[in-house]
Amino acid sequence: MITNLHDFLHQYFTLHDCDVITENNTEMTIKLTRELDQVLMNRPFYWHYMDKIGRIGEPMSLYLDTSTKKKDNKKEWIHFGSPRLQQIFHHIKQNARFTILYEETSGDIKTPLHPWLVTNIMVHYRGKQKKESIHSIGLQLINGMMKANMMKHLDTFTMDLRMSDYSFTISPIIKPASGFNRIFHYLEHSLLEEDMQWVEESKKALREEIQLLDYFFHQQEENKEILEKEKERLTERLEPRIEIEIINAGLFYLTEKSSQAIIKD
Structure with a gap:
């Protein structure tokens, strides 16, 4: 069901107003919003500092690989059971x-x-x-x-x-x-x-x-x-x-x- 997982992730990020910068059948690059950066990237001190000095801050990007097997590339392999996917499921359960x-x-x-x-x-x-x-x-x-x-x-x-x-x-x-x-x-x-x-x-x-x-x-x-x-x-x-x-x-x-x-x- 990896195709479903890929489509599911695409829908998740687009519904949360993230930009899908690049994408093919098994890879995607996502520019996160501040909301999802705070949910997924574990940078509370960064956002606290940005708020303190009155700056907007720069959300990070995710470089994901949804292949059935891990490739030798710099992208994060996301699959059923991976910590990143569990983060996403937890966010959905809590908020959507x-x-x-x-x-x-x-x-x-x-x-x-x-x-x-x-x-x-x-x-x-x-x-x-x-x-x-x-x-x-x-x-x-x-x-x-x-x-x-x-x-x-x-x-x-x-x-x-x-x-x-x-x-x-x-x-x-x-x-x-x-x-x-x-x-x-x-x-x-x-x-x-x-x-x-x-x-x-x-x-x-x-x-x-x-x-x-x-x-x-x-x-x-x-x-x-x-x-x-x-x-x-x-x-x-x-x-x-x-x-x-x-x-x-x-x-x-x-x-x-x-x-x-x-x-x-």
């Missing part, structure tokens, strides 16, 4: 759990805006080998159309916190609460279609580890409590399971033309 945005229009004629519920979800795979993936799913709340990789579609539109003149929203037929349920069912169905070989490998590894423990602790009643704690620890580490975490969500109101373009893509 839910948003409402409107597509910008010319403001010259009356323009209806169609509601989309968009949810970015982190899927954690727990077991012998741990991994994560991001799913960006959009649900059109009028006709029920579902779209994957929704953030990639939204990246082509100009969105604003305020509605343009002469625009108006269409009330959703599908309520957001029901929409979330549909999205989760859609995601669960997608996950069930994935290769589940990792589940069997994790179960096998857990069985073998427990058998090994039983062998070493055989007929040692005084260590029975230690044995049970070790089994609990192994089960927590190796038992296969999938955990779903909402990163953020929002209502995005799009023109009929934009909605149709997403549906047809």
Whole structure:
């Protein structure tokens, strides 16, 4: 899901008014705003000093590489589990759990805006080998159309916190609460279609580890409590399971033309 990660990062920085200076399929250079510099770059003394002497200050830039493997370059490799990505997720959770945005229009004629519920979800795979993936799913709340990789579609539109003149929203037929349920069912169905070989490998590894423990602790009643704690620890580490975490969500109101373009893509 590295492509999704790259698109997710692009959307994150642009929605926070950062300039994407250069970009290709796996690399990007971002000029941070003061807000994100303070969030991501750990320079509290610098900004305190700038405020004290009455200067604006200069936000830093990030040079990111979203490749599946670290390259021999000067860019920061950002991937699932990297400290930088965890910073970003923490910021989103603290400040942008839910948003409402409107597509910008010319403001010259009356323009209806169609509601989309968009949810970015982190899927954690727990077991012998741990991994994560991001799913960006959009649900059109009028006709029920579902779209994957929704953030990639939204990246082509100009969105604003305020509605343009002469625009108006269409009330959703599908309520957001029901929409979330549909999205989760859609995601669960997608996950069930994935290769589940990792589940069997994790179960096998857990069985073998427990058998090994039983062998070493055989007929040692005084260590029975230690044995049970070790089994609990192994089960927590190796038992296969999938955990779903909402990163953020929002209502995005799009023109009929934009909605149709997403549906047809």
